[in-house]
Amino acid sequence: MFRPGQTVRVNLAGMRVGTVVFHAAVTDALGTIVRQTSEDPPRYLVRLLFSFKGVNEVEVSADRIKG
DSSP: OOTTTOOOOOOOOOEEEETEEEOTTTOEEEEEEEEEETTEEEEEEEEEEEEETTEEEEEGGGGGEOO
């Protein structure tokens, strides 16, 4: 569905990554697909354009990504 290097928008609202909790306003974080991490369900590692409290990569399901 998505390919490495593709620029995407990621909905991080309500997600917890380590000690960082993303609030409802983080619905369009810009990033780049690094690789697919799972096929069923499809999940991707995304490198964010900006760091949020030290978090610059997140693993998210395909339904949270817009191409």
